[in-house]
Amino acid sequence: MHASDGSIRGQLAANLRRARSGLGLSISELSRLSGIGKATLSQLESGAGNPTIETVFSLSRALRMPISDLLDASTAEPTVVRGADVEVLRGAGVDLRPLSRLETGESIVELYDQRVRAGRRQDSDGHVGIEHTSVQAGTLLVHLAGRTTRLEAGDYIRFDATAPHSYEAPDGEVRSVLLLQYRPDRAGATITPH
Template identity: 70%
Template structure:
């Protein structure tokens, strides 16, 4: 089955290889640093793998690049509409993330995600580049950052250094939230973008 460059797998395949080469890393060395098997990395670079949140965040941490340098979020336009049914989710142990938009303004880069934490599940992260902002829309969310825990309800907001180990837990049913990842523009590799693949018009 062919993989379009517009899919999460297709974009990750192109961008992962470019980021790895930019850092001067072999697949073996990237495997050692990220604790991801060489066969898995080879599959991801060929577009045949099945990336998870854990994998992408681990690669972001090791390569020291924003998530969008790996997933190639949509460029901004005068009017951008992202339909829920047309956006591929990146899933992990407890979370489904849908990349919506990357916003660049001056020295700031902000990635916007629709985030769902599944009922009774927890999503752990060892940390990654950037500052994390979460706004809860529905449900009750437990957030743990280096041993400190807070509970958030609808309308509540939390901000923390994403480089620190952290986790999200759905405390009462599914949790819907908006996740913003903020970076400095100098933290990006400024990778050349691949030719756009087939994509629905806004």
């Protein structure tokens, strides 16, 4: 697989190399910052790795950049995204379909179709941005700061995504819309290796 293809793997490979190089980080330094093994990072940069939600969120956190900076390619307007054509980014309990990235002078917003699998839980150690989730179908449990919030279809939650959090679908699949919002001063922040 080559980094120039339109797959998640290909986009991640090209964007990860560019971001790491732009920050002057070695693979070893990025491994330490992200908690991802050097061999895995090398595979991801070559387009041969199989990225998971956990991996992409760890890279976003370590590089202090929006997820879409790692996954998107520039496209011309208008853009139509067919759900069946979008490659799914899978995690322990969630399937994410990246749909769009929107930029304004005040923020960057990423739009995802999010499905939490029945009886599964997706944990996150936290990542940059503000997370907005609107439940479309099902019952979603959101675990955050030692509290659990139950959301039904039509409910919405917003929180600081830097805090550890998780989503859980106790009663069946949950369909939701996930928006990740980044302030320009937080997106692409400079990292000082330790």
